[in-house]
Amino acid sequence: MDASIITALAALTGSLVGGLTTFATTWFTHRYQATRERAAKEIAKREALYGDFINEATRVGIDAIQRDIDSLSELTQLLALTNRIRLTSSDEVLAAAEAVLMQIGELYIGGNKTPQEVFEEARKQGNPTPDPLRAFSQACRRELQNW
Numbered sequence: 001m002d003a004s005i006i007t008a009l010a011a012l013t014g015s016l017v018g019g020l021t022t023f024a025t026t027w028f029t030h031r032y033q034a035t036r037e038r039a040a041k042e043i044a045k046r047e048a049l050y051g052d053f054i055n056e057a058t059r060v061g062i063d064a065i066q067r068d069i070d071s072l073s074e075l076t077q078l079l080a081l082t083n084r085i086r087l088t089s090s091d092e093v094l095a096a097a098e099a100v101l102m103q104i105g106e107l108y109i110g111g112n113k114t115p116q117e118v119f120e121e122a123r124k125q126g127n128p129t130p131d132p133l134r135a136f137s138q139a140c141r142r143e144l145q146n147w
Contacts, residue, residue, distance in 0.1 A: 043147050046088065050140045053081040054133055057100050061132060064107035065118055078104070090143050096136035103132040
């Protein structure tokens with residue numbers, strides 16, 4: 001074979017390998033970035049959902065301590081948030097959210113309480129503060145750290 005043909009084939013092969021390497025690197029980088037971007041968006045979405053649940057559960061929980069329930073419509077927003085959690089979250093987070101719902105229901109059923117009674121009841125259960133959202137918050141944190 002002629003040396004000029006071998007040189008041309010070597011140059012062509014080198015260009016082809018270089019081009020494919022560049023293409024593969026770009027493709028893998030783009031794919032990794034897209035995956036990380038989707039994960040970041042999902043984390044932000046879940047953080048917002050969990051924050052909304054915490055805000056609503058706190059509001060309804062305080063209401064449950066202060067007065068009797070007039071109708072189940074007061075729990076509508078909290079139930080809706082729980083069902084949104086059911087769509088996307090882990091079983092651990094969902095179980096914690098459902099436990100919060102049960103605790104709030106028990107607060108409504110238990111009648112009105114003074115702040116002192118609430119703190120005394122928490123201490124009897126071995127909790128330093130009356131925080132029915134602690135287990136939920138911890139489950140959310142574990143889930144978000146695993147992303």
